[in-house]
Amino acid sequence: MVHLKSQREIGRLRESADLVGRTLAEVARHIERGTTLQELDAIAEDYIRTHGAEPAFKGYQVGDNVFPNTLCTSVNDAVVHGIPNDYALQDGDLLSIDCGAKLNGYYGDWGYTFAVGSIDDEDAALCRTTYESLLEGIDQAVAGHRVGDISNAVQSYCEERGFSVVRDLVGHGIGRSLHEDPQVPNFGKPGQGRRLKPGLTICIEPMINRGTAQVNTASDGWTVRAADGLPSAHYEHMVVVRDEEAEVLSDFGYIEDVIDPPYETDVLTETTTR
Template sequence: MIYLKTDEEIELLRASNILVAKTLGEIAKAVKPGVTTKKLDKIAEEFIRDNGGIPGFLGYQGFPNTLCTSVNEQVVHGIPNDIPLKEGDVVSVDCGVLLNEFYGDSAYTFGVGEISKEVAMLLQSTKESLYKGIENAIAGKRLGDIGNAIQKYNEANGYTVVREMVGHGVGRHLHESPEVPNYGRKGSGTLLKPGMVLAIEPMINLGKRNIVQENDGWTIRTIDKKVSAHFEHTVAVRKNEADILSSFKFVEEVLTLQSEN
């Protein structure tokens, strides 16, 4: 069952997603060599609660933390821990918030210190492909158009698309119908209608597309242990162009300041 949101509900969803965006901005300030993902998790939980939200992932189906922090070959659902991040690592930070009974959901992959050119290019392709997908989140197109745009862009750049993990609808529940794959055929799948709210989240690998689940029951990693990248926005489907409810603005303001210093 796909729930179409009213304009009022979309504004509530926007507020939840902006809190996620601001939380990721706080995380951006803290990501550096020597910091632990558990520390990032603490920063996020405190910031979300201080701003009237509830961590959306904490306790969700038993997940133990506020953030999913997935380092290097980890694709998604990494559990924050006490291992310090190292120069050259990448960490995908996925954050969810419940505010005013609606969820926000967004993810950003950060480089830790200086990262290799090869890995930087993977991050760039993944992030750019997110926007290629979003360009197709308009009424009258189909879900396959979103996935096809993401898949074609990354495969043309020599990367592989994780198939088992997908985006999803967002609303009063963190995960709603429909599933939003990052691959597909143009013109296939569910018809997109105004009021659909989707989390679009390409997960793109440097090596093979195959993944495995770690023994913790959560963490998904690449089978060949090569790096993976993950970027996510929550968007509302509209008639002429998608309405991006989340934002990377706060992250990118911090990263720009850091690069200038």
């Protein structure tokens, strides 16, 4: 069931999204060669709890699988849901971090792909395309449109540039629950799916691969990897559907006050990379 949010509820969601942004900025200060994923996770958990909230992902259960950490840290060919471990970051890595927090009963959930040191041109193009496809999707999150309009905007933008859209994972609604209806795929046909109404709050999150769209889940039950081992990128915003223009609750500016965005590059994204 879809729950349209009041202005008060949207205010609460904005506060939660804001905390996630400040947490990711704190984490970003430590993203460098030699830092381990576990170290980043500890920084995030301490920051969230110190600010009166709870990590949204820690203890999240799907079937018999319980997620053990605060952050999802996905390196290179890991698309999403990577479990923080003792891996030490290396120059050239792509690191996708998904972060969630529960504050005053409402969830914040969004993510960002970081570059560790210098990345190659194809990975920069992947990040740029994924980020720009997110903006294309957000442009369609307007009352009267349908979910398929968002989905198709992301898919067409990425595929026209030679990248692959992961089909096994989707965006989602958000509110008092971390994952609410509707699902928001990154592929689909315009004019199809649920009609969007003002007050709908959703997470739009393109998960885009440099090679094949096929993915596999690792033996840990969580980490989703590109089947061909090529890198993946993931950007996620929390969005409110409005009458004329979508409202974005999450703010990449927190992160980009700390690091240079990997998608701000002169590398062309029109070149097929597969």
